[in-house]
Each structure stands twice: as C-alpha cells, then as structure tokens.
Amino acid sequence: DAKTTQPNSMESNEEEPVHLPCNHSTISGTDYIHWYRQLPSQGPEYVIHGLTSNVNNRMASLAIAEDRKSSTLILHRATLRDAAVYYCIEVGGYQKVTFGTGTKLQVIP
Amino acid sequence: DVKVTQSSRYLVKRTGEKVFLECVQDMDHENMFWYRQDPGLGLRLIYFSYDVKMKEKGDIPEGYSVSREKKERFSLILESASTNQTSMYLCASSLPGTGAREQYFGPGTRLTVT
Numbered sequence: 001d002a003k004t005t006q007p008n009s010m011e012s013n014e015e016e017p018v019h020l021p022c023n024h025s026t027i028s029g030t031d032y033i034h035w036y037r038q039l040p041s042q043g044p045e046y047v048i049h050g051l052t053s054n055v056n057n058r059m060a061s062l063a064i065a066e067d068r069k070s071s072t073l074i075l076h077r078a079t080l081r082d083a084a085v086y087y088c089i090e091v092g093g094y095q096k097v098t099f100g101t102g103t104k105l106q107v108i109p
Numbered sequence: 110d111v112k113v114t115q116s117s118r119y120l121v122k123r124t125g126e127k128v129f130l131e132c133v134q135d136m137d138h139e140n141m142f143w144y145r146q147d148p149g150l151g152l153r154l155i156y157f158s159y160d161v162k163m164k165e166k167g168d169i170p171e172g173y174s175v176s177r178e179k180k181e182r183f184s185l186i187l188e189s190a191s192t193n194q195t196s197m198y199l200c201a202s203s204l205p206g207t208g209a210r211e212q213y214f215g216p217g218t219r220l221t222v223t
Binding site (some may be wrong): 032034036042043044045046049087091097098099100101102 | 113144149150151152153154168199201210211212213214215216217
C-alpha cells in the first residue's frame with residue numbers, strides 16, 4: 001500500500017499557481033520526499049525532491065512541513081502542459097519505493 | 110539526456126506464452142527497476158536491480174522473473190503469460206547512491222495477454 005495520501009484530482013486555471021498537497025503520516029527521519037509527474041501516454045518524470053528544507057528548481061518548488069508529515073508541490077504558473085498525474089513518494093535506504101495513485105491535475109484554459 | 114528505451118510500445122501475446130520485455134539505458138546507471146501500472150492501482154514495483162547479476166523483489170514479483178547480465182540492460186520475463194498480467198509495464202533507472210531518487214523512466218510497454 002502507498003505510504004502517502006494525495007487528493008485524487010485537482011483543477012487549476014491556466015497561469016495561476018497550483019499547490020498540490022501530500023500527507024506523509026508514517027515518514028521516517030531519513031526518507032526523502034520525491035515528486036514525479038506523468039504526462040498522458042508517457043512514463044513518469046522526476047520533478048523535485050527534498051529532505052527537510054524547502055527546495056526550488058526550474059520546474060517547481062517543494063515546501064516541506066516542519067514535522068515532515070506533509071509536503072506541497074508548487075507550480076508557480078500552471079500551463080496546459082502541466083496537466084498530468086502527480087505522485088509524491090517517500091524514498092528510503094533500500095532503493096524501493098511505493099507509488100500511490102497520485103493526483104490528476106487538470107488545467108483549465 | 111538520459112535515455113531509457115523499452116523494446117516495444119505495444120505487445121500482444123497469448124496465454125501461456127513466454128514473454129520478454131527489454132529495457133536499455135544509456136547513462137551507465139547502476140540501479141534499474143520494473144513497474145506495472147494499472148488503473149486505480151498506480152505504479153507497483155515488480156523487481157529492481159542495483160548491480161549486474163543482482164536482483165531484488167519488489168511488491169508484486171509473483172509470476173515474473175528478471176535478468177541483468179549487462180549493466181545497461183534489464184529484462185522482465187513472464188514465464189507463462191496470463192490474462193491478469195495485461196498491463197502497462199514501465200522500466201526505470203537511476204544512479205548509484207541516489208537509490209530510487211531521480212529515476213528516469215522509459216515510455217512503457219502496453220502488454221495485452223489474450
């Protein structure tokens with residue numbers, strides 16, 4: 001079973017910011033939080049990851065709660081190309097991960 | 110750019126056939142993974158390998174085996190295909206030390222077993 005909890009779906013207007021939440025109720029102290037996204041008819045692609053501090057890259061920002069029980073992926077200006085399924089996962093030391101069913105993001109023009 | 114390729118995008122096989130799904134990566138990655146993806150179930154890990162000739166079971170290894178004879182190639186084998194193995198199969202790879210972080214996925218193989 002997936003360790004993380006995400007909403008099944010979300011909607012956003014184009015060019016608006018999007019905040020995708022994830023709950024990590026059982027995360028251990030050494031697990032990294034990763035986000036991937038899967039565009040239609042493609043394999044998943046890595047987006048961003050972090051351990052404790054907030055992280056930024058060219059694709060998105062990741063905000064991690066102080067207790068690490070939740071994280072939020074932030075897309076600063078949603079575009080139609082951001083319509084995808086977004087997965088948050090916890091990655092520990094044994095190189096084994098469990099993906100859940102993710103959040104399907106719909107971007108409205 | 111890292112490239113992960115899978116031998117077929119679409120494959121149709123009959124029940125009982127032996128099926129080979131091939132995955133090749135071109136970035137000298139140590140770690141490779143096989144997943145299957147089904148509606149409502151997300152991605153589920155079948156097997157993974159962190160070195161040549163090494164393999165570890167994932168969450169759903171039953172009915173599958175793998176082979177990693179060369180670093181760049183990781184094969185998934187269905188010894189006797191069954192209809193419940195109809196699914197999208199995804200291969201991924203990652204650098205050593207990154208574990209399952211920053212996995213690069215292939216485009217997937219949609220397998221239909223009739």
